[in-house]
Amino acid sequence: MAEDVKPTRKNLMAIEDRIELSERGHDTLEQKRDGLIMEFMDILDQAQDVRSELSDDYKTAQRKLNMARAMEGDVAVRGAAAALQEHPEITTQSKNIMGVVVPQIESTKVKKNLGERGYGLLGSSARIDEAADAYEELLETLILAAEVETAMKKMLEEIETTKRRVNALEFKLLPELYDNQDYIEQKLEEQEREEIFRLKKIKGKKEDEEREEREAEQEAEEAAETVPADD
Amino acid sequence: MSTSGTSNPEYVNARVRARRAALFSDDEYQKLVRMSPAEIARRMEETEYEAEINALGTRHSGVDLIEYALNRNLAKHFDDLLDFSEGQLYDLIARYLRKFDAWNAKTIIRGLYVGADRDSIETDLIRAGEFSDRMISRLLDAGTIEDVVTILNGTIFGEGLTEAYADYEETDLLVPLENAIDRGFYGHLLDDLPNSEPVQLYREFLVAEIDFRNARNALRLARSGADIDPAAYYIDGGKLFNPSELNTLVQNQEELVSHIRESSYGRELTDVLDELEDADSMISFERGIEKALLAYSKRLGNVHPMSVAPVISYILAKEREVENIRAIARGREAGLSQAEIESELVIL
Numbered sequence: 001m002a003e004d005v006k007p008t009r010k011n012l013m014a015i016e017d018r019i020e021l022s023e024r025g026h027d028t029l030e031q032k033r034d035g036l037i038m039e040f041m042d043i044l045d046q047a048q049d050v051r052s053e054l055s056d057d058y059k060t061a062q063r064k065l066n067m068a069r070a071m072e073g074d075v076a077v078r079g080a081a082a083a084l085q086e087h088p089e090i091t092t093q094s095k096n097i098m099g100v101v102v103p104q105i106e107s108t109k110v111k112k113n114l115g116e117r118g119y120g121l122l123g124s125s126a127r128i129d130e131a132a133d134a135y136e137e138l139l140e141t142l143i144l145a146a147e148v149e150t151a152m153k154k155m156l157e158e159i160e161t162t163k164r165r166v167n168a169l170e171f172k173l174l175p176e177l178y179d180n181q182d183y184i185e186q187k188l189e190e191q192e193r194e195e196i197f198r199l200k201k202i203k204g205k206k207e208d209e210e211r212e213e214r215e216a217e218q219e220a221e222e223a224a225e226t227v228p229a230d231d
Numbered sequence: 232m233s234t235s236g237t238s239n240p241e242y243v244n245a246r247v248r249a250r251r252a253a254l255f256s257d258d259e260y261q262k263l264v265r266m267s268p269a270e271i272a273r274r275m276e277e278t279e280y281e282a283e284i285n286a287l288g289t290r291h292s293g294v295d296l297i298e299y300a301l302n303r304n305l306a307k308h309f310d311d312l313l314d315f316s317e318g319q320l321y322d323l324i325a326r327y328l329r330k331f332d333a334w335n336a337k338t339i340i341r342g343l344y345v346g347a348d349r350d351s352i353e354t355d356l357i358r359a360g361e362f363s364d365r366m367i368s369r370l371l372d373a374g375t376i377e378d379v380v381t382i383l384n385g386t387i388f389g390e391g392l393t394e395a396y397a398d399y400e401e402t403d404l405l406v407p408l409e410n411a412i413d414r415g416f417y418g419h420l421l422d423d424l425p426n427s428e429p430v431q432l433y434r435e436f437l438v439a440e441i442d443f444r445n446a447r448n449a450l451r452l453a454r455s456g457a458d459i460d461p462a463a464y465y466i467d468g469g470k471l472f473n474p475s476e477l478n479t480l481v482q483n484q485e486e487l488v489s490h491i492r493e494s495s496y497g498r499e500l501t502d503v504l505d506e507l508e509d510a511d512s513m514i515s516f517e518r519g520i521e522k523a524l525l526a527y528s529k530r531l532g533n534v535h536p537m538s539v540a541p542v543i544s545y546i547l548a549k550e551r552e553v554e555n556i557r558a559i560a561r562g563r564e565a566g567l568s569q570a571e572i573e574s575e576l577v578i579l
Contacts, residue, residue: 007343012466049332050274062495062565063565063567063571066562066567067514067558067561067562067565067567068563068573069561070557070558070560070561070565070575071554071557071558071575073298073355073557074298074355075338075341075355078345079337079338079341079405080343081406082344082345083341083406085404113455113457113458114451114452114455114457115457115458115459116457118404118405119405119406119409120405120406120409120410120413120464121410121448121451121452121459121464122332122409122410122413122414122417122444122448122464122466123337123409125447125517126447126451126513126514126516126517127517129451129455130512130513134532144331190369
């Protein structure tokens with residue numbers, strides 16, 4: 001509150017410094033927010049593409065799996081799935097987008113050829129191969145979707161935080177600092193005006209006293225000149 | 232029911248003709264593809280699947296009920312065929328139906344490998360082969376894969392399995408065991424076949440099945456680009472490839488396709504080979520060869536009505552019926568369109 005601030009010139013200078021710093025911070029944060037939004041829009045486009053790809057891949061994989069289960073039987077499909085020995089591996093790293101740390105997911109051993117899937121060719125069919133292909137494709141898209149959507153979520157959180165900071169500066173801190181500045185300036189001006197008035201008053205009083213002194217001296221001189229002779 | 236004595240093809244074929252007439256027609260499939268799984272199960276209750284649907288209805292529901300009822304009915308019919316037949320005919324039918332023994336052996340091994348319980352493994356068995364119920368019980372009671380290999384010693388799978396078990400122990404992969412079982416089946420398919428004319432045609436049919444299996448595996452290998460030795464999946468007895476030809480052809484899919492085109496199967500497979508080149512999908516090719524095999528067996532059955540040929544033709548047709556109904560039910564459950572399901576059916 002402006003009334004809590006002591007209206008001193010020192011405080012005014014401190015507030016002016018804070019205003020300058022806050023305005024600079026506000027501009028920087030605004031730029032960061034806009035930059036993040038632009039990056040977010042790019043990631044959003046990518047996420048939408050990956051989402052729709054994921055949905056298509058899931059439908060294809062599920063359809064192929066259902067047909068493999070239908071034509072080969074549930075047991076054959078389960079047996080082929082259980083034969084897998086080398087399971088996919090995932091490693092995560094991180095990268096920095098405008099100060100936001102987002103994950104970068106690398107996958108290995110997702111796509112496999114016939115020899116790496118662990119089931120025999122003699123007792124299986126192309127339906128199982130194609131279901132496995134489709135699920136490997138789905139898994140790759142899923143990993144990509146996880147990366148993109150986590151990045152999107154983190155960006156969104158950062159945009160929210162930055163927006164809150166910009167708003168706090170714009171609508172809370174800076175207005176308060178401006179109010180304090182105005183208050184101190186007004187107070188200082190008022191004090192200045194009071195000082196001038198006081199000085200004027202003293203000066204007037206002094207002049208009045210001098211004039212009265214001069215008048216008294218003059219009257220005394222005139223009285224001395226008009227005294228009559230004794231002869 | 233015995234390999235000794237004279238064959239009785241007249242009796243068996245009379246029974247097979249009656250059963251063949253009870254198979255679902257095209258119209259029936261057209262109706263089924265429009266039904267939900269529950270409606271399919273209800274419709275099956277009105278057909279010869281009634282007993283199986285009623286027997287399994289309390290334990291299973293939906294598509295599982297349909298699938299298990301289909302498997303049980305298939306097993307019943309094929310068991311009946313072995314019961315009806317005698318002498319050489321029994322041997323010819325049994326050697327083809329041993330593929331269900333192979334299936335059961337693989338299912339039990341897979342079940343043990345993934346740690347499935349006895350009941351769930353048993354549900355997935357199709358008791359249509361030569362293994363007796365006692366033998367299957369012993370296999371189901373086996374606690375380890377090693378025990379299964381020991382029990383199967385003395386069957387057509389024994390020798391190969393014992394050799395493959397060392398590989399399995401080394402790699403912990405089921406592939407050597409599964410391959411050994413499949414090789415056991417195919418390896419004995421053509422053993423000691425007599426030389427009569429109908430049996431020669433039966434041999435041709437088996438050779439065609441082996442050739443189609445080899446062609447299918449070769450194309451899968453060629454498309455995959457995997458560094459696998461084609462000889463590991465080559466089945467002896469076919470006339471389409473020899474092992475060295477296969478080694479070369481697997482490197483290049485175009486050459487492989489043109490080799491199949493130029494073979495004696497080229498005419499029957501022209502359409503599916505065209506489709507394979509255009510659509511780049513193996514599924515339609517597999518469907519095509521299944522259809523070709525079905526047509527071939529039917530033709531053989533018509534040419535030699537008093538031989539094993541009509542029985543084999545019926546076995547294939549019955550298997551196809553089971554696969555078609557299962558595809559319809561699973562397809563409907565998965566929400567596939569009518570057209571998509573119809574494209575998966577193989578109907579002659």
